[in-house]
Structures are given as structure tokens and as C-alpha cells.
Amino acid sequence: MNLNAHLSELPAAEAAAFRTLVARLQAAPQREPSPQLASRILAAVASERTQRPTLNAQPITTNHKPVTSNYRLWRWAAALAAALLAAVTLFNRPAAPLPAAPLPANPAADPAAWLAACQEADGAWQPARHGGDPAYRPALTALAALALARDPADRFRAGVRRATDALVALQTADGAFGGEGRVRAYNQAIAAYALATLAPHGPATAAALERAVAFSRAGQSAEGGWDYEAGSEGNTAVTAWQVRALAAAAERGVGQANIPLRKGLRWLRGAARSEGGVAYHRGSAGRSESLAALAAYTLMTSGRAFDGLPALGRHLTDTLTAADGAADCYRDYAKVMAFESAGDTARAEAVRTGMRHRRQAGAQDPWEPVGGTLYTCAFTALAARQ
Amino acid sequence: MDSVPIDQMNDADLMLRVRGHDDEAAFGLLVSRHQKPLLNFFARSGVQYDSEDLVQQTFLRLYRYRQRYVATAKFTTFLFLLARQVWIDELRRRQRRERLAESLAAEPHEEFAAPADPSAGAQGDLDLARALAALPEGLRQVVELAVYQDLPYAEVAGILGIPVGTVKSRMFNALAKLRALLEPEAAAAAPRQAPAKGDRP
Numbered sequence: 001m002n003l004n005a006h007l008s009e010l011p012a013a014e015a016a017a018f019r020t021l022v023a024r025l026q027a028a029p030q031r032e033p034s035p036q037l038a039s040r041i042l043a044a045v046a047s048e049r050t051q052r053p054t055l056n057a058q059p060i061t062t063n064h065k066p067v068t069s070n071y072r073l074w075r076w077a078a079a080l081a082a083a084l085l086a087a088v089t090l091f092n093r094p095a096a097p098l099p100a101a102p103l104p105a106n107p108a109a110d111p112a113a114w115l116a117a118c119q120e121a122d123g124a125w126q127p128a129r130h131g132g133d134p135a136y137r138p139a140l141t142a143l144a145a146l147a148l149a150r151d152p153a154d155r156f157r158a159g160v161r162r163a164t165d166a167l168v169a170l171q172t173a174d175g176a177f178g179g180e181g182r183v184r185a186y187n188q189a190i191a192a193y194a195l196a197t198l199a200p201h202g203p204a205t206a207a208a209l210e211r212a213v214a215f216s217r218a219g220q221s222a223e224g225g226w227d228y229e230a231g232s233e234g235n236t237a238v239t240a241w242q243v244r245a246l247a248a249a250a251e252r253g254v255g256q257a258n259i260p261l262r263k264g265l266r267w268l269r270g271a272a273r274s275e276g277g278v279a280y281h282r283g284s285a286g287r288s289e290s291l292a293a294l295a296a297y298t299l300m301t302s303g304r305a306f307d308g309l310p311a312l313g314r315h316l317t318d319t320l321t322a323a324d325g326a327a328d329c330y331r332d333y334a335k336v337m338a339f340e341s342a343g344d345t346a347r348a349e350a351v352r353t354g355m356r357h358r359r360q361a362g363a364q365d366p367w368e369p370v371g372g373t374l375y376t377c378a379f380t381a382l383a384a385r386q
Numbered sequence: 387m388d389s390v391p392i393d394q395m396n397d398a399d400l401m402l403r404v405r406g407h408d409d410e411a412a413f414g415l416l417v418s419r420h421q422k423p424l425l426n427f428f429a430r431s432g433v434q435y436d437s438e439d440l441v442q443q444t445f446l447r448l449y450r451y452r453q454r455y456v457a458t459a460k461f462t463t464f465l466f467l468l469a470r471q472v473w474i475d476e477l478r479r480r481q482r483r484e485r486l487a488e489s490l491a492a493e494p495h496e497e498f499a500a501p502a503d504p505s506a507g508a509q510g511d512l513d514l515a516r517a518l519a520a521l522p523e524g525l526r527q528v529v530e531l532a533v534y535q536d537l538p539y540a541e542v543a544g545i546l547g548i549p550v551g552t553v554k555s556r557m558f559n560a561l562a563k564l565r566a567l568l569e570p571e572a573a574a575a576a577p578r579q580a581p582a583k584g585d586r587p
Contacts, residue, residue, distance in 0.1 A: 001539045003532045006554055018561045021568070025533050028514050031429050033421045037438050041417050041445045042410070048449055049408070128479060134436050 036169040040122055047121030108359050111377035111384075115144045116156045118374075123159075123166030125374050132372025138170050138177035138187040140374045142194030147381035149198050164199040167191050168208045175215030182228040188215060189226070189241035196248030209249050213257045216242055224263035225282075235280050236271050236291045239264055240298040247302035265303045268295055272312055276319030289324070290331030292316050297338040317342040322350035327363035329355065329379035336383040352383060397461035405452045417445055420462075424469055427530055431473055432519040440476060444469045463541045466531060470545060477523075517567040525560035528553055 003022065007015045107114040120126055124141040128134040145163035148156035170177050170191070176184050177191040192212040199205040219226055225234015226242045246261040271282045278292040279285065296316035303309030317338045324331065332355045339348035365376050392400070392411055400416050403409035424444055428437040447468045455464055518526055524546075531542045532553070539553045546553070 001550065001554075002536075003539075003557065006539065006557060010558075017565060021561055021565055022533055024568075025514065025518075025529070025564075030422065030426045031437070033425050033441070034438060037421055037425075037441065038414070038417050040438075041421070041442050042414055044442055044446055045413065045449045046410075048446060134439065134479075137436075137439075 034172060040169060044121055107373055107377045108380070111381040112147055112151045112156065115147055115374070115377050115381065116159050119144070119159050119162065122169070123162030123164075124170065125163075127372050127374055130373040131368070132374055133370050135179050135183045136187065136371065136375075138167065138179070139190040140371060140378065141166060141170070142191040143378035143382070144374055145194050145198055147378040150382055150384070150386060152386050160198055161200065164195060164205075167195050168199070168204055171208050171211060173211070175211035175213070185219070185226065185228045185238055188212070188219075189238050189245060192216065193241055193245035193248060196245050196252060196254075201252070206252075206254075209252065209254050210256065213246065213249050213254050213260070216246060217256065217260045220260050220263060224260075224265075224267035226264075233282070234267055236268070236278055236282075236288070236295055237280065239267055239271075240291075240294045243268060243298050243302050261302070262306075265299070265306060265309060268299060268303075269309060269312060271295060272299070272316055276316050278316065289320060290328065290334050293320055293331065293334035293338040296320070297334060297341055300338070300341040313338070314342050317344065320347075322347040322354070324351075324354060327355075327358045327365045329365050329376050329383070330367065333379040333383045349385070352385065355380065355383060398457060401452070401455050401461050401464070402457060404449070405455050408452075413449065416448070416461075420465060421445075423535060424465070426534065427466070427469055428473065430515070430518050430530060430534070431526070436476075440469075440472050443472045447472065460541060462535060462537065463544055466535065466537075467545045470527065514568070517564050520567060521560055521563060525556050525563065528556040529560045529564070532557060 007018055007022075010018065115125070118125065118130065124137060125144050126134065127136055127140050132140060141163055145160050145167070148163070149160045167177065172178065175188070175192075177187045178184070179187045192209075192215075195205070195212060196209055199208070216226070220242075221227070221233045223233040225232075225239040227233070227235045227238060243261060243264040246257040246264060250257040250261055267282075271278055272292075272295060276292065277285075277287040278295045280288060280291060293316075296313040299309045299313030299316070301313075303313065320335055320338065322335070322339070332351050335351045336348045339345070339351065359380075365371075368376050390399075392403075393415060395403075395412070395415075397416060397419065400409075400412040403412040404416070421441055424441045425437050428440045444465070448465060451468065455461075518529065521529065527546060528542060531537045531545060532539065537545075539550050539557075542553045543550045548556075
């Protein structure tokens with residue numbers, strides 16, 4: 001029996017109504033896979049081929065409960081296979097470059113090494129494996145790549161390259177990097193910045209950057225900012241990341257980045273109040289230490305070619321405190337970058353010391369439940385001394 | 387079998403080549419043929435941004451479980467059985483995430499914004515996607531497999547592990563609910579017919 005035969009059993013009027021409904025369901029537009037999906041799948045399977053033994057069990061048939069009937073047996077077999085694989089890995093220490101190797105026990109001891117060890121076969125990172133929300137995979141991949149690239153010993157050059165390849169593969173035709181709504185905006189800003197900063201020169205990178213810049217231009221408000229919400233003139237957080245991405249793209253010769261960059265910097269300049277305060281929205285009287293630091297750093301670096309902007313960034317930096325009570329690695333990263341850019345290495349080190357103490361005390365970052373260990377490790381590594 | 391060009395082989399023969407010889411080309415053809423139906427399977431399940439990840443996970447499972455495939459099983463049945471398991475795992479992860487999100491709601495943080503509630507702003511004009519997403523999971527899967535994947539009821543029953551009679555009753559209930567959501571006036575006017583006796587689970 002199939003659906004058609006089933007509907008034929010119903011009264012004629014009801015069958016006709018249901019047939020119309022089924023036709024409507026079947027006519028609904030379908031999503032097309034991204035052009036890179038098949039190659040990503042085959043790359044993941046190729047990696048699987050080299051890492052895992054074939055899992056054999058009872059054959060499957062159509063008219064039984066195939067996997068579920070052997071589910072317990074299968075789980076035991078899988079657990080046994082995993083244990084054997086782990087034992088082989090532990091004692092033989094093969095030269096496998098991908099994360100079959102056990103992760104360092106303490107991510108805080110060497111966050112960059114921990115990040116490198118949990119990079120996936122496709123070059124990205126999977127937040128779901130580390131307590132994060134998988135929706136943020138592009139942004140967290142970008143942050144992890146930026147963290148690896150900051151390693152003073154340059155231990156992770158190959159991993160950075162694989163990460164930027166993964167970001168290019170994650171990009172969709174419109175220049176975004178996945179996600180919907182707020183997630184999409186967040187992913188796009190940070191992934192575009194990482195790509196513009198880290199990706200090797202070449203036609204694939206150039207095309208990806210042009211797409212990313214086109215997306216940024218399309219989303220910029222008339223006032224020059226960006227926000228997660230439609231109709232807003234912008235918020236400081238996403239505008240700062242977009243400005244950093246555009247400045248890096250402009251430095252690489254993406255001409256379309258220049259105009260939105262100028263507008264974005266103008267918006268940020270307007271977000272800085274005379275006493276040094278910076279709020280999430282420009283009209284707000286509130287003050288955010290993390291956004292003041294992020295704006296300061298952005299004005300000093302991305303705005304260095306413009307009169308007055310580096311000085312404004314230094315002014316904002318002067319108003320920042322180096323000592324904070326609660327854990328917030330995003331804020332600490334922004335402060336370290338601002339202090340270092342302003343040449344204030346003593347206060348940058350004070351921020352790092354505070355981070356270290358809070359970590360030792362077990363303080364939890366407010367965004368660890370969303371970003372997971374990837375998030376905290378990436379920002380910790382980004383704030384480390386170079 | 388080998389006299390047929392590989393790109394003209396049916397799915398079952400390709401899968402047997404994957405099982406027997408770890409044939410990469412055969413696996414690539416299976417990916418090429420089935421990535422879109424799988425993508426839409428997950429998208430219609432309500433996955434907003436990670437549908438492609440779930441497709442990838444399904445094909446990885448297909449590869450891992452390749453020795454379990456036997457020629458008597460229709461390939462799509464085998465594939466959607468694995469996809470359903472991937473979806474169940476995803477639902478479990480979502481439940482964990484929702485618990486986390488609830489605990490986080492007390493501490494709003496503007497810079498790392500949580501995804502917007504996909505149901506926010508819905509005004510009662512349910513489109514197809516919303517109507518499908520509004521179905522209970524058991525009903526939606528029957529629609530997915532029998533309507534979109536065009537599988538016979540016996541195969542739907544095999545994938546979901548339920549009797550064929552239950553597939554029929556779920557299908558009837560699913561279509562009735564969809565009609566009520568999409569065409570509320572017509573559905574209210576029509577006399578509701580019970581499914582044939584014996585179809586109830």
C-alpha cells in the first residue's frame with residue numbers, strides 16, 4: 001500500500017481534499033544543497049576511512065527494526081571499538097594530524113594547543129562537541145583560527161590554513177556564512193574578519209572576500225552601522241567587527257570595502273562619548289567596558305589611516321579599568337587588544353593576570369553555555385601575550 | 387553488474403559496491419543523488435541552520451554502517467532509517483540546549499545574541515513550513531516519508547518501527563491536522579471521517 005491507495009479508501013470528498021493538500025505539499029519549493037556540501041561529505045568520509053575501523057554487525061533488512069533491534073549490541077560494539085582505538089592511539093601515538101588523538105586534559109593550560117587538537121577533519125570546529133551551540137560554528141571556527149594564528153611559535157600554520165579553507169566552504173552565495181537572523185549577522189561579521197585577516201592570497205579567497213564585503217554593504221544602515229535587528233541604525237558590537245573585517249579586506253585590495261569602511265568608522269566615532277563612555281546603541285547613556293575596549297581597539301587599528309580616530313581610540317582606552325570582578329573573556333580580550341595597541345603593556349598584563357586568577361577560581365564566563373569551551377579557549381588564546 | 391556504467395547503476399548496486407569494495411566513486415554518486423532529499427528532510431523537520439551538518443552526519447553513518455546493508459533492503463529505507471536516528475540525536479541535543487538557554491535567559495548579553503525564536507511574530511497565518519513543523523513528530527515523519535519521499539507504507543513502517551495500520555492512521559491524522567492549519571474554514575465545514583476500522587494504533 002502507498003499513499004495513493006490509502007486515499008482511495010477514503011470517502012471521495014475527503015480523498016479529493018487530501019489529494020489537493022498532498023499536491024500542495026509536494027509542490028512546495030525545496031532547498032538546494034550548497035555547492036560545497038558533497039565535497040565536504042566526501043572529505044569527512046575520507047577522513048573517516050583513515051581513522052576508524054569498519055563497524056560490522058548484523059545485516060539490516062527492510063521489514064524488521066533493523067538498527068534498533070541490535071541497538072544495545074551495537075552500542076557495546078561501538079564502545080568496545082572506541083576503547084580499542086583510544087588504547088591504540090594512547091600507546092602507539094601515531095602521527096595522525098586530526099583529532100583522533102586525545103585532547104589535552106586542561107584547555108586552560110594551553111588553549112591554542114587544545115583548540116588545534118579538536119579541529120575537525122573539514123578544518124572547522126564543532127561547538128556541539130564542546131558544550132556550544134552548533135549554530136555558531138562559523139563564528140567559533142573563525143575565532144579559533146584567529147587564536148591559532150596568534151601563537152607566538154607559529155605551531156599551527158597548517159591548522160589555520162585548513163580553517164580558512166573551511167570558512168570559504170561554509171560561505172553561501174550571498175556572502176554570509178550560515179545561520180539565520182541574529183546568528184547569521186554574528187557569524188558573518190566574525191568569519192569575514194578572520195577570512196580577510198588570515199586567508200592566503202588567491203582567487204578563491206578574493207572571490208570569497210568580495211562576496212563577504214557585498215553582504216556587509218547590503219546590511220549597512222544609512223547611518224553606517226550594523227545590527228542584528230532590522231530597522232536599527234546599528235550596535236557597537238557588530239559594527240566594530242564589521243569595520244575590522246572591511247579594513248582588513250580593504251588592505252587586501254577589495255576596493256568595494258572602502259566606502260562602507262569609512263561610513264562604519266564614522267558611526268563608531270559617533271558612538272564614543274566625550275567622557276569615554278561607549279554603549280551598545282549610540283543613543284543610550286549606558287557604558288559597556290567591553291564595547292568601549294572593542295571600539296577603542298577598532299578605532300586605533302582599523303581607523304589608523306584617518307585623522308583623529310587613533311587619538312579617539314587612545315582616549316577611550318585611558319578610561320578603561322584593568323581590574324574586573326566577574327569573568328568575561330570577550331571583555332578581557334578586547335581590553336588586552338586595546339591596551340596593547342595603545343602601548344600600555346602593563347595594563348594589558350594586569351588584565352591577563354585577572355583572567356588567570358578567575359580561571360583558577362573556576363569562574364564561569366557568562367557566554368560559555370552558548371559558545372562552549374571553544375569560545376572561552378579562543379578568547380583566552382587571543383588575549384595571551386605574543 | 388559491472389557491464390552497467392557506474393553512473394547508471396541503481397542505488398542498491400552502488401551501495402553494494404561501497405559495502406564490498408569501499409568504492410569511493412559509488413559513494414560519491416549516492417551522495418550526489420540523495421543529498422537534496424536528505425537536506426529537505428531535515429529542513430522540513432524544523433532545522434534552521436544546520437541541515438547540511440545533519441546531512442553530513444547521515445552520510446558518515448551510512449559509511450560507518452555500510453557492512454549492515456543487505457541487498458534485500460531498499461537503499462532509501464536504509465538511508466532514512468539512519469537519517470531518522472541522526473534527527474533523534476539532534477532532538478536530544480536541542481533539548482539540552484533549550485535547558486541551557488533557559489538558564490541563560492536571566493543574564494541577557496547583547497553582544498552574543500541567542501538565535502531569535504523562530505515562532506516569534508507568527509500571526510496565525512501558517513504557511514506550509516510552519517504547519518509541518520507544528521505537527522507532532524510522529525505524524526510529521528509519516529508525512530515526510532510517505533508524501534515527500536514517496537515510500538510505500540510498508541517501508542515507512544519498517545523505518546519507524548510501527549505497524550502499517552499505524553502508518554495509515556498517522557497519515558490520516560496528519561493530513562487532517564495540516565488541513566485544519568492551512569485551510570481552517572474548509573476543514574471545519576467538512577464532516578470528519580474516522581479512518582477505517584482497525585487502522586488505529
